[in-house]
Amino acid sequence: MYDFSRQIKKALRSPIFVLTMSVAVGHLISLAVLSVSTRVLPVELFGEVAVISSCAVFMTPIACLRIEQKLLLVPEWDVRRIILNALSTGFKFLAGLWLLIWAIQICFFDDYIFGGVIQSIVVTVVCFASIPYQIFVSLIQRTQKLNQLAKITLLRIVSQQLTIIAFIFFGDKSLALLAAEFVFFALPAVLATLNIKKAFAGKSSDKSLIFTGVQPPDLIKQDLLSTAINSLNGALPLFMVGVYLGAEQAGYFAIASRFAHLPIGTIGRATAHKFTADFSALKRNQQQSKMKKRFFQSLAALIISALALYGVGFVFYDELITFVVGDGWQKTSSIFAVILPWVFIKFIFSPVSSIFLILSQTQLKLFVDCGMSLLLASLLFFCYLFDTSEDGFYLYLSIANGSAYLVLIAFSFVSLQRHLRHRQKGASE
Numbered sequence: 001m002y003d004f005s006r007q008i009k010k011a012l013r014s015p016i017f018v019l020t021m022s023v024a025v026g027h028l029i030s031l032a033v034l035s036v037s038t039r040v041l042p043v044e045l046f047g048e049v050a051v052i053s054s055c056a057v058f059m060t061p062i063a064c065l066r067i068e069q070k071l072l073l074v075p076e077w078d079v080r081r082i083i084l085n086a087l088s089t090g091f092k093f094l095a096g097l098w099l100l101i102w103a104i105q106i107c108f109f110d111d112y113i114f115g116g117v118i119q120s121i122v123v124t125v126v127c128f129a130s131i132p133y134q135i136f137v138s139l140i141q142r143t144q145k146l147n148q149l150a151k152i153t154l155l156r157i158v159s160q161q162l163t164i165i166a167f168i169f170f171g172d173k174s175l176a177l178l179a180a181e182f183v184f185f186a187l188p189a190v191l192a193t194l195n196i197k198k199a200f201a202g203k204s205s206d207k208s209l210i211f212t213g214v215q216p217p218d219l220i221k222q223d224l225l226s227t228a229i230n231s232l233n234g235a236l237p238l239f240m241v242g243v244y245l246g247a248e249q250a251g252y253f254a255i256a257s258r259f260a261h262l263p264i265g266t267i268g269r270a271t272a273h274k275f276t277a278d279f280s281a282l283k284r285n286q287q288q289s290k291m292k293k294r295f296f297q298s299l300a301a302l303i304i305s306a307l308a309l310y311g312v313g314f315v316f317y318d319e320l321i322t323f324v325v326g327d328g329w330q331k332t333s334s335i336f337a338v339i340l341p342w343v344f345i346k347f348i349f350s351p352v353s354s355i356f357l358i359l360s361q362t363q364l365k366l367f368v369d370c371g372m373s374l375l376l377a378s379l380l381f382f383c384y385l386f387d388t389s390e391d392g393f394y395l396y397l398s399i400a401n402g403s404a405y406l407v408l409i410a411f412s413f414v415s416l417q418r419h420l421r422h423r424q425k426g427a428s429e
Contacts, residue, residue: 020270022150026157027262031324033161038255038325040168041176047250049177051242052119053126054235059097060130060185061231064090066224069357071138079142083135083196090131098124118175122182129189136192137273142280146273152191160184226356226366229373233404236376237397244383245390249331253394256335259321260343263309264350271302272351280358288423295352295416299409302348310344338394342402349405352412361415368411372404 038046064086071082140149160180167176238257242250275298282291313320317340318333325332356365379400383393 016146016270016274019146019150019153019273020267022154023157023266023269026154027266029161030157033164034255034258035324035326037164037168037176038329041173043251043329044247045174045177045251046254047242047247047252049181050238050254051247051250052123052178053181054238055123057126058231058235059094059127060134061227062224063094063127063130064134065093066227068135068138071135071142079139083139086135087131090134091128094127094131098127118178122178125182126185129185132189132192132196133185136188136195139196140273140277142277146270146277148195149273152188152195155191156184156188159187226362226369229366229369233369233372233376236373237401240376240380240397241393244380244393249390252329252331253335255325255329256321256332256339257343259317259324259332259336260313260339263306263313264343264347267305267309268302268347268350271298272354275351276354276358279355283358288420292416292420295355295413298352299348302351306344306347310340310347314340334391335394338391339398339401342398342405345402345405345409349409349412353408355412356415359415359419361418364411364415365408368404368408371407372401375400375404 067082067086067089071079074082136152137149140146160183163180163183164176167173167179171179238250238254241253245253275294278294279291282288282294314337317336321329321333321336353365356362376397379396382388383396388396
């Protein structure tokens with residue numbers, strides 16, 4: 001009995017539990033604020049802001065050109081150099097990209113590309129703020145100090161929701177969602193920068209040193225392209241709904257997707273950080289025998305969690321969504337039911353998606369991501385060609401995305417098998 005209670009206390013104090021609970025509390029607060037905002041803000045505003053936010057979120061994973069991912073693989077003395085390289089490259093890349101965007105806008109567009117001055121400022125800040133935050137997340141995954149990430153995650157969600165409430169009751173309601181996006185990305189960037197400074201303490205970055213171990217292969221270009229396409233695939237469904245069905249349907253879809261992705265944002269994200277940290281540590285320490293066991297343990301836990309969470313969601317989704325957003329959003333419930341199988345499979349894959357980079361086999365994921373982009377583009381063309389109904393469009397979208405994530409799960413196992421066979425062959429020789 002004593003051992004059992006001690007194990008429970010240990011589990012409750014574990015970093016992954018703290019991170020999961022922090023995110024869960026943050027999402028509960030966001031649902032409470034959502035129940036207010038959906039009753040005072042038009043559905044079209046949710047759709048417009050969701051599309052604008054997707055433009056920025058598409059850029060955030062590639063802001064540093066994925067150089068920060070080297071932090072998972074390099075020796076301790078090289079951490080400082082990688083951080084400086086990621087910061088410098090990220091700011092140069094985004095500065096050049098933004099100059100190109102503004103040049104295109106001045107030459108070819110009468111209106112602002114992102115809808116207005118405020119919208120353009122928000123997108124710009126979100127992209128630049130993602131640079132220190134991406135580096136901070138990689139450092140957390142390297143050191144496995146998930147408690148720090150838990151604090152910042154909860155703070156950013158609470159600050160975002162408080163901003164929405166402040167603008168709804170004391171400011172311009174039409175700017176509530178945009179201002180919240182600004183705070184959601186800008187505040188963590190400041191805190192991440194302060195935490196990055198601590199990473200410089202006590203670490204040598206003498207360029208004269210030569211690391212005599214096995215240097216990680218330079219897969220940044222492959223991973224960058226794969227991540228860019230993957231980010232595009234994540235943003236494409238919302239873009240497609242906006243283009244094909246309009247801003248109002250995009251608003252309904254954005255809210256339905258938000259409900260469906262709640263488990264991914266809580267348990268899935270925390271599990272992803274833990275899996276990346278553990279699996280990269282096993283790779284660095286060359287503990288090949290434990291990698292396969294760790295992979296299947298994670299996959300089994302994710303399947304059980306997905307069945308429990310999405311099973312409950314499938315039974316009570318109509319009552320839950322109506323309770324939170326009100327009676328005027330019935331379309332959200334029907335969209336949620338259609339996209340649920342797709343997000344169910346995505347929940348299982350997302351936490352283990354880093355396995356391709358860790359095992360230096362990003363070309364496999366790149367192949368599937370490119371296929372997924374072509375599939376979604378073909379789907380949009382097909383729907384335009386045959387004038388597909390709203391329900392049919394959402395159904396095809398769910399089938400296409402769900403099938404792609406099933407293939408990615410299979411390819412993650414193939415990637416692991418290839419790595420283990422290669423290691424065994426090298427050891428025998």
